[in-house]
Amino acid sequence: AQSVTQLDSQVPVFEEAPVELRCNYSSSVSVYLFWYVQYPNQGLQLLLKYLSGSTLVKGINGFEAEFNKSQTSFHLRKPSVHISDTAEYFCAVKGSGSRLTFGEGTQLTVNP
């Protein structure tokens, strides 16, 4: 079985500040990891994914994440956020099989 923990339910930041959204996972097998963004009243959009290879993954909208196997983490970062980045962010893990398990989400609020 696999699980995901997003360590912060809410992250408020000021515009142009850097941000890190934290994600830890547990799994008994090798995993694939994903970050999704959900803007208000919209669906889920893939930001980035880690399948294999380089542990630093770059995604859309200037986001990146680093896979750390020893710490079982996959934290999402952006060096300078915009108001438009305000949204709910979900970390998700896929282990063996095709089940995708989500964390509980982190609400990022960017203030002017």
Added chain:
Amino acid sequence: DTAVSQTPKYLVTQMGNDKSIKCEQNLGHDTMYWYKQDSKKFLKIMFSYNNKELIINETVPNRFSPKSPDKAHLNLHINSLELGDSAVYFCASFGADQANYGYTFGSGTRLTVV
């Protein structure tokens, strides 16, 4: 051309009614899913089908019945709707080809039971 499309986008209905949500994907994926997002935004898997065969069936009331007429379609029928069924339901498909490995989600169906 939407990859995973759900209909309807919004559904308001009375308690006790029966309703269906439809999902279609044009990505050629073999595996499709239904997820439920509750009022706290938590996303929980409900069902998964692989090429018309049920492979994941979480602890979901029997009032919920998925149906997959072919691998491009996965519909969700809900009998005797209850207030607690109010949520956003997402359909998704999974592709395992190297170029586009991963999951694609529909835009969701917001179900409100009154």
